[in-house]
Amino acid sequence: MEVPGKKLQAGPNAEDTTYCQPCEQDDENLPAEAYCTVCKEFFCSKCASLHRKQKMSRSHTLLDKSNMLTVISGPENKHEYTEPCGVHPEEFIKYFCNTHQTLICGHCAVQNHRSCHADVISDVSKAFKNGKEYGDAIKTIAGLFEDIDSCASSVEINVDVVVKLGVNEVYKLRRYREEVNKYFEEREQALLKLIEKTKNMDEELLGSLKPKYENLKSKVEEINTTLEARGNNMIQLFIETNRAKELLEGLQIELAHINKENVIHHYEFRKDPTTERLIVSDTGLGTLEHIVTEPHKIASASGISEYLITFVITFDETEYNN
Structure with missing residues (x-):
């Protein structure tokens, strides 16, 4: 059975050749040169270049031919491992380290988590949704x-x-x-x-x-x-x-x-001293006082508490004018 993105060649030296998946939609079989870890798709050099330029996908991580995955799961294997490891992009995440509370691949388990307790994700995830x-x-x-x-x-x-x-x-x-x-x-x-x-x-x-x-x-x-x-x-x-x-x-x-x-x-006519002082002052007519109010302490749905505090602050008008 042929899997999208793969073409099986018959014969005694049969080998799997990975092809560009977008091009296959146009009935073109071009060898894959890159793999997008976000879209989970193989691309030829032309499609990969276009993928890097598009606004919606320019931030995606593309693995080159030397590091990209060599197998892609078909639609019938939707529960297979498909998430690449952040440390070893060529490997899939398969384990969860309870000691460090982190997701790891086989290489991670051997290199950095030999003494840790790790669970196989396919085993512990079966009843996870009900847990x-x-x-x-x-x-x-x-x-x-x-x-x-x-x-x-x-x-x-x-x-x-x-x-x-x-x-x-x-x-x-x-x-x-x-x-x-x-x-x-x-x-x-x-x-x-x-x-x-x-x-x-x-x-x-x-x-x-x-x-x-x-x-x-x-x-x-x-x-x-x-x-x-x-x-x-x-x-x-x-x-x-x-x-x-x-x-x-x-x-x-x-x-x-x-x-x-x-x-x-x-x-x-003599000027009123009080009016004279008013004219030369910076607070003539009045001032603007800043009152800061925050909510009373209330337990929110997320458990975050809120408080009510009121401050009265006289605005520094020179700061606003400058």
Whole structure:
């Protein structure tokens, strides 16, 4: 019976020749030059080169002609040994070393495990599927699936938390910024009103003094005109001058009152020291505190415990800005 990958030649010097299995699918019999330990297939040089270049198989281990297996099991021998040894690729794994808990081939057993207790895999594997070791592995897998699903659920929850947290904190920051803006807007308006009120008071005062000194000036001009008119009559000039003395004294008193009232408010805007410190600080408006939360201690399906720890850390904004 012909086995895939092998061609038996009849005759007294019959020998098995290993052929490229992919090429056999195209009815071509090309001698095998390599063997893939992953695909469990023989390849000619051309197919081997292509196998090395393909993305899905470029990481596979190919044994050359001097090291590759010389026998391949047919489909009717699916429980035969087919896994090559990692130390001796030309040999199949046939034994399990209980001492070192490792899979070994015949060469390994002779070279490095002479004094160990080794079992033949074909013997110990018969009832393996119904045994405790396989059952524990299946339980561990099931537990891992459960824990992975739980982890995935937790990640999805945190995705929502991250989005909502960002939206909420940006909202709070901008609301507070609006409050700050409103406060400074109100303070600005209050100061502007005070300046306007003071300005109006001073303008009103100065406006009230103008008719006073103009009236005063008019009276002085009138006296001066009278005296000039009497300049050619010494008697009249004498009389008018003596009459003018009392009037001039009164006018001097009025001028003194005008000068006394001529006082305005001198003022200047001075920056608030607290606001100045706020402007030059790195924490103006507020800071961002980092709260790290981990789950409470809970026994998971895989036996891994989880904890809840909360930390509050102030962000170093300069680190993020750089």
